[in-house]
Amino acid sequence: MIFAQLTDIHIKAGGKFAYNCVDTLSHLRNAIDHLNGFHPKLDFVVISGDLVDLGDAGEYDLFKQEIARLDMPFYVIPGNHDHRDVMREAFADHDYLSNEGPLQFSIEKEGLRIIGLDTTSAGHPHGHFEAEKQVWLRRELEAHKDQPTLVFMHHPPFKTGIQHMDNIMLKQADEDFWPVFSGYSQVLQIACGHVHRAIETFKNGIPVSICPASGHQVALDLDPEGEPSLVMEPPAVRIFRWTKGELINHLSFIGDFGAQHPFFGGDGKLIN
Numbered sequence: 001m002i003f004a005q006l007t008d009i010h011i012k013a014g015g016k017f018a019y020n021c022v023d024t025l026s027h028l029r030n031a032i033d034h035l036n037g038f039h040p041k042l043d044f045v046v047i048s049g050d051l052v053d054l055g056d057a058g059e060y061d062l063f064k065q066e067i068a069r070l071d072m073p074f075y076v077i078p079g080n081h082d083h084r085d086v087m088r089e090a091f092a093d094h095d096y097l098s099n100e101g102p103l104q105f106s107i108e109k110e111g112l113r114i115i116g117l118d119t120t121s122a123g124h125p126h127g128h129f130e131a132e133k134q135v136w137l138r139r140e141l142e143a144h145k146d147q148p149t150l151v152f153m154h155h156p157p158f159k160t161g162i163q164h165m166d167n168i169m170l171k172q173a174d175e176d177f178w179p180v181f182s183g184y185s186q187v188l189q190i191a192c193g194h195v196h197r198a199i200e201t202f203k204n205g206i207p208v209s210i211c212p213a214s215g216h217q218v219a220l221d222l223d224p225e226g227e228p229s230l231v232m233e234p235p236a237v238r239i240f241r242w243t244k245g246e247l248i249n250h251l252s253f254i255g256d257f258g259a260q261h262p263f264f265g266g267d268g269k270l271i272n
């Protein structure tokens, strides 16, 4: 099974560019072409939040109109730029999503449990993992103790060193989030969005990743006094491969990087 993570699309209505400089709609179209053109064909896509920029119904209409071109099923969770109720309404036909409270899901695909968490906190850019969410996640982990599990969430539960993004990470992650996993060993990876760049760490025995955005990236600035800024580094998606109980992932950059060149010549020898 091969599937992808797409994140932080930030669609704006009315032809507006994000931050007056990023054509997020064109970037989404490129991402969809990239996902549809991936070989072998992807089984599904998980979209890990910030589908739109302001959380308006018009933005979701535009997003849905575009994403309808995707050749495979997709699953969504919200980010801080989404509006939970407007998004729930927009995806009312997505039966896997919870009907009330946090907008999240738990599904099984070929023996892999896939959990999508809602880390949003209404009206705030940072994330929260309140008691209600803790109870739900613990129940899911307990109910599927023997099933290898991949967790998607928008806000990362760790510090990246990019100060302005760490200020809006999942708040109280060490108190509210990580303790939920104690006693459960089935989680293979936690895959996040929010920080708009490729970042990886290992925390409490679990690999944790952040996926680059489909459009603009957050500048790599590890100066604690650094100004919040974006940079047009190559957009990417994460491609996951689940086979024989093993989960691995690749970054797949979106763009035209020229033709592929063979390593071996017609004589079967390495080209020298």
Ligand SMILES: [Fe+2]
Pocket (backbone or CB within 6 Å): 008, 009, 010, 050, 079, 081, 194, 195, 196
């Ligand atoms: Fe974002």
